[in-house]
Amino acid sequence: xxxxxxxxxxxxxxxxxxxxxxxxxxxxxxxxxxxxxxxxxxxxxxxxxxxxxxxxxxxxxxxxxxxxxxxxxxxxxxxxxxxxxxxxxxxxxxxxxxxxxxxxxxxxxxxxxxxxxxxxxxxxxxxxxxxxxxxxxxxxxxxxxxxxxxxxxxxxxxxxxxxxxxxxxxxxxxxxxxxxxxxxxxxxxxxxxxxxxxxxxxxxxxxxxxxxxxxxxxxxxxxxxxxxxxxxxxxxxxxxxxxxxxxxxxxxxxxxxxxxxxxxxxxxxxxxxxxxxxxxxxxxxxxxxxxxxxxxxxxxxxxxxxxxxxxxxxxxxxxxxxxxxxxxxxxxxxxxxxxxxxxxxxxxxxxxxxxxxxxxxxxxxxxxxxxxxxxxxxxxxxxxxxxxxxxxxx
Numbered sequence: 001x002x003x004x005x006x007x008x009x010x011x012x013x014x015x016x017x018x019x020x021x022x023x024x025x026x027x028x029x030x031x032x033x034x035x036x037x038x039x040x041x042x043x044x045x046x047x048x049x050x051x052x053x054x055x056x057x058x059x060x061x062x063x064x065x066x067x068x069x070x071x072x073x074x075x076x077x078x079x080x081x082x083x084x085x086x087x088x089x090x091x092x093x094x095x096x097x098x099x100x101x102x103x104x105x106x107x108x109x110x111x112x113x114x115x116x117x118x119x120x121x122x123x124x125x126x127x128x129x130x131x132x133x134x135x136x137x138x139x140x141x142x143x144x145x146x147x148x149x150x151x152x153x154x155x156x157x158x159x160x161x162x163x164x165x166x167x168x169x170x171x172x173x174x175x176x177x178x179x180x181x182x183x184x185x186x187x188x189x190x191x192x193x194x195x196x197x198x199x200x201x202x203x204x205x206x207x208x209x210x211x212x213x214x215x216x217x218x219x220x221x222x223x224x225x226x227x228x229x230x231x232x233x234x235x236x237x238x239x240x241x242x243x244x245x246x247x248x249x250x251x252x253x254x255x256x257x258x259x260x261x262x263x264x265x266x267x268x269x270x271x272x273x274x275x276x277x278x279x280x281x282x283x284x285x286x287x288x289x290x291x292x293x294x295x296x297x298x299x300x301x302x303x304x305x306x307x308x309x310x311x312x313x314x315x316x317x318x319x320x321x322x323x324x325x326x327x328x329x330x331x332x333x334x335x336x337x338x339x340x341x342x343x344x345x346x347x348x349x350x351x352x353x354x355x356x357x358x359x360x361x362x363x364x365x366x367x368x369x370x371x372x373x374x375x376x377x378x379x380x381x382x383x384x385x386x387x388x389x390x391x392x393x394x
Contacts, residue, residue, distance in 0.1 A: 043119040056267040057377040064377045071387050074210045076302035080142040085186040088135040096123045104184030104191050109380045116199040125176035148298030155201040157231040158221040164229040206381030212303040213381035215374040222367035237368050240294050244334045248322045259322045274321025292336050295343050295372045314338040331363040342373040
C-alpha cells in the first residue's frame with residue numbers, strides 16, 4: 001500500500017528529488033569527494049527549482065485567503081528568546097557569526113530540506129564547541145516546549161543511530177549534523193527569527209514583537225526507535241501515531257467513508273479533503289483539536305496557547321483526511337487542514353535503511369515524516385512581515 005504524499009509531507013521546501021534505488025547504491029559506492037560533488041550539484045539544482053517563483057504559500061484554490069493574520073499583542077513575552085539568541089551570537093567567533101547571519105527577508109528562510117544530502121548554510125553543531133552547543137540548545141529551550149525540545153534532541157540522536165545502522169557512516173548521518181541560522185537582528189520590536197535545518201528536523205521560528213510563527217516545522221526520523229547503539233531507547237512520534245489511529249477509529253462507518261481519501265514545495269494548491277469538523281460529534285471535535293495540539297504544543301507553552309486559540313476559531317472549517325489501514329500495525333497518512341493550519345503525518349518508504357527493510361518498496365513504521373505549516377501566506381511569518389513593512393517602510 002502506498003500512502004498519499006503531498007510535497008508538504010515530503011518536506012522539500014527547496015524541491016529536491018528522492019534518490020532512486022540505483023542512485024542510492026551509486027552514492028554508497030562513491031568516494032567522499034565524489035559524493036560531495038554530487039551533493040553540491042543536487043543542492044544547487046534543488047535551490048534553483050525551489051526558489052524559481054516568489055513565495056505565495058499553501059492555498060486551497062490558488063488564492064490566499066485575506067484577513068486571517070494580523071499584527072497584535074499576544075501578551076506572551078519573547079524576551080527570553082531574544083536574550084538566548086544574543087547569548088548564542090556573542091559566543092560565536094566572527095567567522096561563525098558571518099556564516100549564520102542573514103537579513104530577515106532573505107531567501108535563506110526557504111532554503112531548507114529534509115534530506116540528508118542538502119548542503120546547508122549557517123553554523124553546524126559539529127563545528128561548535130560544547131559551550132556554543134549549550135547556548136544553541138538554550139535558544140531552543142526558550143523557544144520550544146519541553147516536549148518540543150525533547151523531540152528535537154531525539155531526532156538528532158536517532159540520526160546518529162541511522163549512522164550506526166549504515167556501518168558507522170557518520171560522514172552522512174550523525175547527532176551534530178544540524179545547522180543554525182539567525183535572520184535579522186534579535187529585537188523586541190523589529191522582525192527577526194531563527195532556523196534549525198538538518199536531516200528530519202527543520203524549525204522556522206519567526207518573531208515580531210510578542211508574536212511567533214513556528215512554521216514550516218518538519219519532524220521525522222528513520223528509524224523512529226533506537227533498538228540498539230549509543231542512544232538505545234530513543235523514540236519519536238509514537239504518541240502522535242497512536243492518536244491519529246485513535247482518531248480515525250473513533251469515527252463511525254459513514255464518517256470514515258468521508259474521511260478516507262483515495263490513494264511540496266512552498267507554493268502548492270491543496271484542496272480540503274476528508275471529513276469536515278462540522279460533521280463530527282462534540283467529543284470527536286475535541287479529539288481533533290487535541291490531535292492538532294500534539295504538533296502546535298512543540299512551541300513554547302504561551303505561544304502554543306495563542307496558536308491553538310487561532311486553530312479553534314477555525315474549527316468549523318477544519319478537515320480530517322485519512323489514507324491507509326486502521327489496524328494496529330497499519331501504515332497510513334493523515335492530515336488536518338484549515339485556513340490557519342496544515343498538519344501531515346506520513347509513513348514513508350525506506351530511504352537510508354533499504355538494506356534492512358523487509359520490502360524496500362513499501363512504506364513502513366520505521367520511517368515517519370510529519371510537517372506543520374501555516375497556510376494562506378503566513379509560513380515564515382511572511383504575512384506578518386508584509387504588514388510590518390507596510391506600516392514601517394524599511
